Amino acid sequence: MGENDKNPSPPHYIVGWHKTLSGVFPVVDTKLTLRDKLFSFLVRLGIKRMGYMVNPGVYAVGKPGGDSPILVTANYKLSFDSLRKHLGALDAWILVLDTKGINVWCAAGKGTFGTEELINKLRAFNIPFLVRHRHLILPQLSASGIAAHEVKRSTGFNVIYGPIRASDIPYFLKNGCKATKEMRRVTFTFMERLVLIPIELIQSWKIVLFALLFQVLLSFPSPDTTFLSLVKNTLPYINAALSGAVLTPLFLPFIPGRSFAFKGGLTGFFTTLFFCLLLDLKGAVLLTHLFLAPSISSYLALNFTGATPFTSPSGVKKEMKFSIPLIIILSVSGIFLSIYNLWRGI
Amino acid sequence: MFLKYIKNVSTLELNASSCRGCGMCVEVCPHGVFALSRNKAVVVDKDACMECGACMRNCPFEAIRVSAGVGCAAAMINGKLKGTSPDCGCCGTGCC
Ligand code: SF4
Ligand code: SF4
DSSP states (O other): OOHHHHOSSOOTTEEEEEEETTEEEEEEOSSOOHHHHHHHHHHHTTSSOTTOBOOSEEEEESSOOTTSOEEEEOSBHHHHHHHHTTOTTOOEEEEEOOOTTOOHHHHHHHTSSSHHHHHHHHHHTTHHHHOSSOEEEEOGGGTTTOOHHHHHHHHOOEEEEOOSSGGGHHHHHHTTSOOOTGGGSOOOOHHHHHTTHHHHHHHTHHHHHHHHHHHHHHHTTSTTOOHHHHHHHHHHHHHHHHIIIIIHHHTGGGSSSSOHHHHHHHHHHHHHHHHHHHTTOOHHHHHHHHHHHHHHHHHHHHHGGGGOSSOOHHHHHHHHHHHHHHHHHHHHHHHHHHHHHHHHTO | OOOOOOSSOOOOEEOTTTOOOOOHHHHHOTTOOEEEETTEEEESOGGGOOOOOHHHHHOTTOOEEOOOOOOOHHHHHHHHHHTSSOOOSOTTTTOO
């Protein structure tokens, strides 16, 4: 059976077909091409998000057989890519579940990477006839969606939770499917935070645009508005957005406090103060900026909680209870203050 | 050093009398909240818990309770505005 009989144009990461007694399976490339890298870059920038899915199904890595391990993953292309690029010289099966194009961790939280989906796909893809053993390797971060003992009860398959990071899988397999303590701990390193920044920035544009429009509106009635004074007055808000969406996430462990809103507000306050002094803004104008800018950075930092792997919903709820009213009070006072400044002709 | 979030808020509860010491909770928790001691699970770092619910879901003896969810402010604000449960509005877009 030729490639063309199966599918007129298989995705670029399929490099061949693996024939077994239980059927013919697509073989995946274990090297990422330039195209894959470009795509993940675009996804990180927030472009190309929809349709970035892999077809759910069974894929072959190398030449797997009845005793090869089965690795289960989500059908989000980036999850699939980070798994296959670490499988190098191995022979293994990959079972891709239908998580609607969402990554393992989020899909497990939503329940799409869940017990029921796994059981359904084991049946739909005839997994009991594919292998002789009864073991499935799942990413540890899928555990919030999967009940291992229920999978065992209804299918006979043992769920083994693998390491959190796909890069540890080769060692995990060599080590008899035992993960070390470090492999079981989630991390949130500088690099892991860095890749999240573009999305945070893109999500902040509405707030920045609003602040800029507000400044422009405020400046117009005054006869001595110059381009320079306009720039001077809008800079603190661009700074506020950068403080909340870039500085706070990047330097998260080094900024005092536990609450994200507090961290963001603090960063925003000091950077605003610095900028205003640099731009020689004083008095009522300085005060206005010190009310408005930190409330923007605080809000943006608060929104970063969703991107981190350690914030509990109870904690977020608790910090929102005091930070949201404070942010509203600060920004409303800031807005009134700027109108008052205008009226006084400052 | 790992980042620490707000203290004393986790809703995690372990019922030691139902625990049979199978160790699943120790294995699935990404924050090392549990440890095994004399064939029983013990909570060793409750403040590190992010309430993901993995331990509860994988405990075969229902010895763990936690009100699980995602710690995402945007999701909670969205939920409040729409009057639904927390929803990050990013389904299908792979934002998280
Ligand atoms: S998973 Fe349940 S039974 Fe097993 S050790 Fe943890 S609490 Fe005990
Ligand atoms: S809810 Fe999640 S973080 Fe908390 S103890 Fe259970 S597995 Fe660990």
